[in-house]
Amino acid sequence: MIQNLFKTKNLTHHLVKRGVGKKIIDMTKQEKNEVIEVLKGKFSQYNNFYITDTESLSVAQIGKLRNHCFNKQVEMKVAKNTLIKKALESLDAEKYSGVFDSLHQVTALMFSENPKEPAMIISTFRKENNNEKPLLKAAFINGDIFVGNDQLKALTQIKTKNELIGEVIGLLQSPIQRVLGALQNKDAAKEAVAEVFAKPIVEVAEVVEVAEVVEVAPVAEAPAVETPVVKEATPEEPAAEEPQA
Secondary structure, three states: EEEEEEEOEEEEEEEEOOEOOOOOEEOHHHHHHHHHHHHHHHHHOOEEEEEEOOOOOOOHHHHHHHHHHHHOOOOOEEEEEHHHHHHHHHHHOOHHHHHHHHOOEEEEEEEEEOHHHHHHHHHHHHHHOOOOOOOOEEEOOOOEEEEEEHHHHHHHHHOHHHHHHHHHHHHHHHHHHHHHHHHHHHHHHHHHHHHHHHHHHHHHHHHHHHHHHOOOOOOOOOOOOOOOOOOOOOOOOOOOOOOOO
């Protein structure tokens, strides 16, 4: 007999190997109600859960899968489909109606705060064991429902809350970084120019200051040279002839 993960104060549910799967048997009404309450608590606690098919996995493989989940803070629970459905219906039948058709065969539930962690665990587990199991039957991610094993790859690429916040912060910081970079380059350019021209600027400033203090002696004006006035020669009048005696 294998002990199930569902344990309460006075309850231990037993599992038996059915072929290569697991099934809960010989449960009293009280035990069923207690399992339903445990499930309701998990569905209320987590906004993300996966419904998987673990049938055909050996006991050793189930144990290994549980270890993977434990290491990634993912809770794995095995329960009867009828009890899972009753727990969901008692919480919000309309909200969870999209997963009801996936409750068949052997069902293992994976609860996680990280919406893509169970998908990563399933994908990694398959590669390590060269197996197609566990199959993804459905996933409930923050109110959205993904049905079918073909949704697994898409679920491994979901952005987590922290990843989305990081991207938003990066987008907000990008323009600021460009502005800061431009300002830093501008300041660096100013410093380089000032350094190159620092010495000539000082020398010019000193020359200007000296020019303002020292009075330049005025140049003595040369005496004006008088230009002689040339009078025009007047024609001499002919001498008057003396009268002859």
